[in-house]
Amino acid sequence: MRYLARRGGIFLITLWAALTVNFAIPRIMPGNEAAAVLSTFRGVNPAAEHALEIEFGTNVHHSLISSYFSYLGNCFSGQFGSNALGESVVHAIASAMPWTLGLVGVTTVIAFMIGTLVGIFSAWSRGGKLDGLLPPFLFIISTLPVFFVGLLLLYVFSVKLGWLPLSGNYDIGSTPGLSLAFAWDVFKHALLPGISLVIVTAGLWVYSMRNNMVTTIAEDYVKMARAKGLSNARIMYDYAARNAILPNLTGFAMQLGYVLGGSILVEYLFSYPGLGYQFYTATTDHDLPMMQGLFLFYTLAVLVCVLVADLVTAVIDPRTREA
């Protein structure tokens, strides 16, 4: 229980830190940048302009502390203001979310499965051909910038071969709906961004999984399982891999922050209209409320996943429950 209480504490503190970063950024940024933000909103949306003036402290009616608390109150009641187009930030994020969630969710699961399996097998056949080549190769691949992998794929499959679309989430001509044709269209558009993310993230799992697995294989209980005459598959999955995967579960959640970051680059490159593309447009448009809302959303997404991973770890690993 102490384990979960501690993790819950980290959850709250991180959330508070993200909110505070959001609050602090407009106050520490140089004046001309603040002016750029304000000029974006001037005339478009008087309410948003007023809210921003308060945030920058240019409209000094409140003390720093009282505006900090009213800001925190607004966030907890879900009031994140409206973006440069006058649309509510919550609404804008909700409309783009499914695209990113689909892309990041599916690619993370695929990358995790590929990486973990390769890690298990190369640790099991340690010293073999597979083990000597695959983990270092995938590790080097995983250090490539995701946009570079995307650029190469985009060039080969879209520009040169013309097999896959250059950008967007579905053809302008097709009508969204639950038809097979539309699903295929969406799949085609998501394929290259998705593959770029998988290529870059799978290697990270291989590395940590192999290292954990090498350590667990040397444990006495694995020898014991061998002495009992259990089958290789049973030893590999139920004895060694089950324990080796534990640190990776927490890593899984942490890694989500990295993948979400990667999705910003990939969505920008492929003009894929998800959260990352919104984040990019918000930075070029000086749309501060949108950037703050998205940053908070990203942090919250990672936090929820970390919390879920902690719960799962507590279920799988009895040691954490006692500690």
Added chain:
Amino acid sequence: MPGSELEAPDSGARAARRRELPRLLKAITTSRKATIGTLILLVIVFVAAFPGLIAPDNPQAISYTPNAGVSWSHVLGTTSLGQDVFSQLLWSTRQTLIVTLLVSAIATFLSTFVGVTAAYLGGVADRAITIVTDVFLILPVLPLLILLAAYLPPGVTSLTIVLCITSWAFQARQLRAQGLSLRNRDFLVSAKVRGERSLYIIFAEIVPTMTSLLAASFLSLAVYVVGFAASLQFLGLGNSGQLMWGTMLYNAQQQSALESGNIWWELAPGFAVALLGAGFALLNYAFDEIGNPALRPVKKKRAARRSLPRRSRP
């Protein structure tokens, strides 16, 4: 993410320091990964130091046909403004390398300071520092970087600052773990008995025993800094007038270089970024194998004799 718990050295600071250099040289020459990584980095350092020796042109001079294809006079073509891409690529090496090394050095220092201090002080201070570190580990890096970079004046200084702020946490946690394992060693106890100041103990007694871990931290930080710096600039959060690989990528992307057939303008800096990252990553991988013998590739014969982890039954 690469990282390993290194074995603590047996003796005190000085003996450990003496052993480092020959070990390092031996490591570079015996591991193939380390040799390739070192060669890549040496080439890049040479280009960064003397771009003028190889580059045919002034990188900023607008003196040729825009978007001229690949030819003998322009091996990578020209930009949409008519600058020689190959010369830009070479001259961009310097700034890119400087930012990478600078940020990695500062972040290594920060993480050492934070991690070792936490381990050395213990108690409430340790817990507080650990919580801050955990928070920085969870905050999504790239969104945070973008948020910070978007509101600082674009340029190398801002880039360096935001990268330093966001990159120290992971290594700090590792160095703290290593620091904890050293806590009750005789040479530290004796330093405390001598009445040395905490700062002296941290930097003169503890840190020197961690040189190989610091080198590993520096290398893995460099891998990430290369990627994140280029990513930020690719998104347009750099100063597009400064010569760096990331800004070349940004300029090329803005002019749709890929679609318009001027591919090397965009792909060449991409390859350069990948190569620099790979150089650091190879060295880092080799370092981890040296630091943690369990990860080292085993020779076939020996592995067969130790039948346990092998697939064949004894």
